[in-house]
Amino acid sequence: MSAADSLDLPSGRGEGLLATYGAWIAAAGALAVLPHVFRSGLAVSTMSLMGIMIIFALSYNMLLGQTGLLSFGHAVFFGLGGFLTVHMMNAAEGAGVRLPVALFPLAGGVAGLAFGVIFGAVSTRRAGTAFAMITLGIAELVSSSALILRHFFGGEAGVTTDRTGLFHPFGLTFGPQVQVYYLIAAWCFVSAAAMYALTRTPFGRICNAVRDNPERACFIGYSTRTVRFLAFSLSGMFAGVAGGLAAIDFEIVNSAQLGAAQSGAVILMVYIGGVGGFAGPIIGAILVTYLQATLSDITDVWQLYFGLLFIGMVMFAPEGIAGLLARQQPLLQRGQLHRVVPFYLLALLPGLAAATGLSLIIEMTNQLTVHAPDGPAMAFGYVRINANAFLPWLIGATLFLGGTWLFLRAARLAGDAYDGALAAPRTQKKPA
Amino acid sequence: MTPPSPALELINLRKSFGAMEIIRGVDLAVPSGERHAVIGPNGAGKSTLFHLVSGRFRPTAGSIRLRGEDISGMAPELINRRGLSRSFQVTNIFPRLTVWENVRCATLWSLGYKYSCWRNVERLADARRRTEEILTEINLIERWRTPAGVLTYAEQRALEIGLTIAGDADILLLDEPTAGMSRNETERVVSLIRKVSERRTLLMIEHDMGVVFDLADRISVLVYGEIIATGAPEQIKANAAVQEAYLGAQVA
Numbered sequence: 001m002s003a004a005d006s007l008d009l010p011s012g013r014g015e016g017l018l019a020t021y022g023a024w025i026a027a028a029g030a031l032a033v034l035p036h037v038f039r040s041g042l043a044v045s046t047m048s049l050m051g052i053m054i055i056f057a058l059s060y061n062m063l064l065g066q067t068g069l070l071s072f073g074h075a076v077f078f079g080l081g082g083f084l085t086v087h088m089m090n091a092a093e094g095a096g097v098r099l100p101v102a103l104f105p106l107a108g109g110v111a112g113l114a115f116g117v118i119f120g121a122v123s124t125r126r127a128g129t130a131f132a133m134i135t136l137g138i139a140e141l142v143s144s145s146a147l148i149l150r151h152f153f154g155g156e157a158g159v160t161t162d163r164t165g166l167f168h169p170f171g172l173t174f175g176p177q178v179q180v181y182y183l184i185a186a187w188c189f190v191s192a193a194a195m196y197a198l199t200r201t202p203f204g205r206i207c208n209a210v211r212d213n214p215e216r217a218c219f220i221g222y223s224t225r226t227v228r229f230l231a232f233s234l235s236g237m238f239a240g241v242a243g244g245l246a247a248i249d250f251e252i253v254n255s256a257q258l259g260a261a262q263s264g265a266v267i268l269m270v271y272i273g274g275v276g277g278f279a280g281p282i283i284g285a286i287l288v289t290y291l292q293a294t295l296s297d298i299t300d301v302w303q304l305y306f307g308l309l310f311i312g313m314v315m316f317a318p319e320g321i322a323g324l325l326a327r328q329q330p331l332l333q334r335g336q337l338h339r340v341v342p343f344y345l346l347a348l349l350p351g352l353a354a355a356t357g358l359s360l361i362i363e364m365t366n367q368l369t370v371h372a373p374d375g376p377a378m379a380f381g382y383v384r385i386n387a388n389a390f391l392p393w394l395i396g397a398t399l400f401l402g403g404t405w406l407f408l409r410a411a412r413l414a415g416d417a418y419d420g421a422l423a424a425p426r427t428q429k430k431p432a
Numbered sequence: 433m434t435p436p437s438p439a440l441e442l443i444n445l446r447k448s449f450g451a452m453e454i455i456r457g458v459d460l461a462v463p464s465g466e467r468h469a470v471i472g473p474n475g476a477g478k479s480t481l482f483h484l485v486s487g488r489f490r491p492t493a494g495s496i497r498l499r500g501e502d503i504s505g506m507a508p509e510l511i512n513r514r515g516l517s518r519s520f521q522v523t524n525i526f527p528r529l530t531v532w533e534n535v536r537c538a539t540l541w542s543l544g545y546k547y548s549c550w551r552n553v554e555r556l557a558d559a560r561r562r563t564e565e566i567l568t569e570i571n572l573i574e575r576w577r578t579p580a581g582v583l584t585y586a587e588q589r590a591l592e593i594g595l596t597i598a599g600d601a602d603i604l605l606l607d608e609p610t611a612g613m614s615r616n617e618t619e620r621v622v623s624l625i626r627k628v629s630e631r632r633t634l635l636m637i638e639h640d641m642g643v644v645f646d647l648a649d650r651i652s653v654l655v656y657g658e659i660i661a662t663g664a665p666e667q668i669k670a671n672a673a674v675q676e677a678y679l680g681a682q683v684a
Contacts, residue, residue, distance in 0.1 A: 007573060007576065009576060010554060012554055012560055197552075200553055201549045201550065201553055202540045202547070202548045202553050202559075203547045203548055204549070204553070205529075205553055206537060206547070208528070209526050209529065209534075209537045212527055212528050212529055213524065213527070215524065216520075216524045216595070217537075218507070218508040218509045218512070219486065219508050219518055219524075220512065220517075220537060220538040220540075220541060220598070220599055221512040221513050221541030221542065221599055222541060226547065227547070234549075
């Protein structure tokens with residue numbers, strides 16, 4: 001009856017069990033069912049890795065997406081969490097301590113938190129570019145230490161462990177990969193829920209305020225340095241949990257896991273999935289892990305494709321996949337999505353053609369340079385081609401250039417269609 | 433018997449940037465509950481003075497006292513927690529957060545939630561009530577879902593004031609709250625300022641003489657980093673030095 005009611009102001013009351021927890025119940029169900037759908041060994045181990053990377057990417061998003069801190073050294077906490085977990089597992093096994101494997105990711109979390117506090121005390125004194133540079137320095141420091149302190153980091157070989165050698169309540173040996181999958185799934189669910197809950201606390205909201213406008217945050221009573229420090233430490237903790245799970249999953253940790261490539265990978269995941277929102281990093285972690293697993297089988301220059309994908313996303317869809325999806329939401333509400341989907345498909349076809357053409361050129365170049373001793377004969381997909389012949393190059397260039405041109409035109413049409421559909425009145429329904 | 437300390441007191445305050453002295457020995461006492469305006473020509477150092485008082489700049493010399501307590505050189509957040517809140521000349525809000533979230537963030541510290549990371553922010557009844565009150569007061573309640581970055585200029589200026597009063601500070605510093613506003617919008621902001629400055633101490637920088645003479649109990653005139661006159665509006669209008677230095681033909 002009051003004006004406040006008609007405005008639908010936040011009431012503080014929950015919106016019903018399903019509205020509040022529906023997505024989480026669905027996620028838990030999906031996590032439980034997935035290994036029964038994708039049963040192959042490769043699928044289960046890929047999904048295990050996805051679960052780990054989801055935690056890692058979400059922890060990175062606490063920094064970049066929620067607090068606006070670009071860190072180049074997030075793998076430090078992942079790796080150190082992994083090393084601590086492995087050493088704890090080995091120590092527990094050696095001493096005969098009866099601790100279940102399922103608890104060891106906690107060791108990773110504690111390590112991540114502790115190092116987050118130590119490195120955070122240094123790096124979060126500054127924000128922006130200075131912060132990014134300090135994290136880069138810390139990452140270099142830790143990865144070079146990893147090669148010097150061989151006793152702890154195991155040199156280039158790393159440190160191994162045996163997850164089956166520990167205490168096994170309820171007969172869970174964690175020998176079969178599927179048991180490890182469920183362990184990871186459970187930790188992934190709990191960590192994701194905890195990180196989501198954190199975004200909905202006063203601290204989480206103030207992180208957003210600091211991201212948006214650190215100066216103003218001081219003038220509403222908050223120390224931006226403290227906010228950055230807390231976010232950095234907590235983010236380190238969750239990265240450490242992810243590293244601990246990786247240690248249990250692989251039964252080995254080496255210095256590559258705290259190196260620059262791993263730090264780069266998490267930036268890639270978060271950017272491709274979408275910075276800021278909660279779904280973006282999850283999408284990014286799943287997609288990038290899947291591509292890493294599949295692309296690396298198909299081509300040995302898969303990292304080049306990642307670079308191109310990354311550049312493409314940052315240039316054309318800086319909000320990431322989650323952002324692209326979120327932009328369809330208002331159309332869905334207006335019942336206008338059917339007006340733009342044909343245009344998306346129209347853009348997709350030349351886009352795929354351009355990608356194929358570019359890939360053909362890259363693969364032929366790779367064949368003629370890196371694989372020069374093997375001769376010019378090669379396979380591109382199911383097609384056998386000769387990299388020295390003129391025709392494949394012509395086809396590659398034509399597909400790439402023509403596809404790009406058509407794609408850009410179709411993308412403009414799709415953009416116009418999008419604007420048109422958005423401008424359409426909300427009430428207008430398609431006649432039945 | 434000692435009189436109560438003024439809400440805000442500046443004693444021989446100085447600020448230099450390199451060899452340039454911008455604030456050159458300012459003395460000012462604003463008693464509790466007063467609406468005090470600082471006027472002066474462009475480049476007189478009015479905004480610098482606000483930056484000093486609010487902690488954005490550290491004074492070169494002199495002291496700033498908040499209810500008798502020395503706050504000179506303190507970090508902005510510490511000054512804010514002591515009950516002094518400021519607005520900015522150039523709108524300074526959280527552009528990606530909704531209007532609701534902007535104001536709620538500004539209420540959190542004063543309600544004691546600090547860095548709490550275990551409470552659900554949506555369940556904080558007092559923060560919700562206070563946010564609703566502020567939004568009603570600044571007339572933005574209907575825009576509560578809107579991201580602050582897409583508000584109109586006048587709405588952003590209103591939100592700027594909302595952020596300043598949300599923390600329940602009892603001393604407000606408003607830096608040109610009506611800058612760039614139409615006549616109508618200015619009138620609305622003046623009545624808003626009048627309302628929010630009840631039971632509070634107000635120090636404001638303002639260029640619009642109509643607003644200044646309408647709102648202020650007392651006025652200080654800052655010229656080249658020095659206060660050349662302080663007094664009631666009638667005294668300032670009549671002051672020959674002020675007329676020469678600043679008001680000139682505007683009032684005469």
